[in-house]
Amino acid sequence: MTAVPRDGTPPAPLQPTDSAAARGFSARLDAVSVVRGGRAILDGATTQLTGRGVTALIGPNGSGKTTLLKLLNGLVAPDAGRVVWFGPDGETSPLGVRQAMLLQQPALLRRTAAANLVFAAKRAGVPRSDRRSLAARWLDKAGLSALAESPARRLSGGEQRRLALARALILAPQALILDEPGAGLDPAATRALEALIADAAASGVKVVFSTHDVGQVRRLADEALFLNAGRLEAAGLARDLLDDPPVVSLAAFLKGDLLC
Amino acid sequence: MILQDWDGAFAMTPFRDAFGEAVRLLATGDEKLYEIVALSLQVSLSAVVIAALIGLPLAALIAIARFPGRGAVIAVMNALLGLPPVVVGLVVYLTLSRAGPLGDLGLLFTPTAMVVAQSILVTPIVAAIAHRTLEDFHAEYAEEFACFRMSRLEIAWTLLVEARLSLATALAAGFGRAVAEVGAVMIVGGNIDGVTRVMTTAIALETSKGDLALALGLGVVLLGIALTINAVAFALRGLAARHAGEVGSEARPVRAGRVR
């Protein structure tokens, strides 16, 4: 698991270890670039996610975090390079993995909280007769049972985010991608959300999330990637990266972040 | 002199008498009036249902799909908004006339012909308004639906359901146009007493007989019907809006604003 500097030649792609494959799904980026309007949003990113639990993606605004997450999910196709997922059955494309994604600004349906989950259950192929009970179970897990029949778009920011996460998890994903799941939430809401994410990771779901919250990285992540101006500048165990930044840019980023 | 004539002959008496006529028409339970009102509703509501069955899927298609000729479809659709009812009536007449291509159906001067003409008139309105709405909704939900790996068909249906409140407005606008137009139904219906006479053609007839008070009275009744239908639609829409968590009756897409 190494990050490759932009100017270095990409190393031979790493193969997942047997133990990683056995644990679940993971992904690899081979010299991936995404260009929009003549500007490289991602510039030759190469890395290997481990199969281990939770990967955090950190970096300043505009560094390409959202784009990288969308690449992993398959929402965005690379202009160069490729994104490969691999699991027990070998390599596949992003669309070959059962994924769920929590967007930075989730768009909830104009229905009740429960109906939003029933909708997701239907997408997941759950038989009609089981959808309501499954929705009720997830509302309970998300601490939203009392709001089941409330219009989803009338919920508070934290409640909406939890509902959106429940909606993602009801798909029974093999991989869960979260774009700044904690942004704008108060500590209690953050804690509730992180509990759901940790549960998912513990049950074997591969989790990748972006964040500006270093505390959140420490609490949730096993490994971390540092993106800066479209370049993947550091990768490693989360604790190592935070405690002993291998590159100056990360140190500066962490310093600025901590100063806030 | 002219003003004097206008005042004396045209304005004062009919205006004063019109409401009296309207009340008298309704109070006496004039069977002929109810027949005419019933036919108006039957024809125009049928036209709106057909316009919805054609216009809404079309609007959804051009809102979510990109295909060659899409721009042309939108341009034609918007151009058809300004189509004079008389032109539609003429085209339908020439088509349904015994001398026309569909003459053998024998539909000229029947309510069915009127439904056909009004459907042609109303479909572009329903489609154009629905298209604008659905495009906004699609912009809001496109990524979310992509995360759910939904097919085009599922996206189209879900957008139609999500936008149902705004689409009801599109249908109400279509109904307003249909029930108020006289040019098309006059030509293809023939204003036959007891067969194809509707509110607007009856008003035109009474105007040409110089019975302006009765004509205006019928106009007042027509206005009352339109108001009632809109009021009912508005009230139900309000109920549904609260159910869906919209702010008031505002049904434009709103981002989950409190999150960020």
Place this chain on the structure above:
Amino acid sequence: MLTLVFASLSRRAALAAAGAALAAGLALGGPAAHAGERFITVASTTSTANSGLFDHLLPKFEAKTGVEVRVVAVGTGQAIRLARNGDADVLFVHHKPSEEAFVADGFGVERFDVMYNDFVLVGPKHDPAGVAGTDGVDAALRAIATAQAPFASRGDDSGTHKREVSLWKAAGVETDGAWRRETGSGMGATLNTAVGMGAYAMTDRATWLAFENKGDYRIVSEGDAKLFNQYGVIAVSKETFGHVKQDLAQQFVDWLISPEGQKLIAGYKRGGEQLFFPNAGGQS
């Protein structure tokens, strides 16, 4: 209905089915359904329909024969076009040359005189062109032209319009001036316009008597033989259009020119005045 279709999220299939059924029911049900095939379509003029004559005649015919008569009332020119397209079973109008051409061209079985009335010139009470004092329609029209008084013309190729044009020609008057305005609409609408702008107008007497928005208008010229207005009736021939109900149509025509029909026409009055004068069988 709108919200019926859209308010509920569940039970989609049921709703869709209901919507389709509603559409089908709305489109096909209603007045058209109970009429059956025993009806004929009569293309006629606004003057006969607006005067109330058909309301007076048709119930009697329908009661006697069980044949429903559907009247499409338009200008004579448009009525003839409808019939030439095969969209009517009977033509009942008032422009003899066009009617004879219609039969000669093979569209009609035979033309019959039914009734007549006459045209009149109407104008405001103060009569700015002094038409009321003139003798005969030629002089009346010349008085209007000389005074450049506003005149509202149908301008719609109807029987009345055709007659008006020929009367101007016969009177030797140039009608290019701005004082003669073509409304391009029916008799009633033209009268409304005339009354609104203080213009003279020519109308058939039946429409005038039944017209409710006269204001201070009155007849300023009448009685000239040139103002005679003959109505004719023709069953459309099924030789040209196979679907035409020629037998039922002829039944209606025969009834109109029968003593019974003629008596009913003579008996129709508005405000105590007889509107149409039956003259079937005779040349008047």
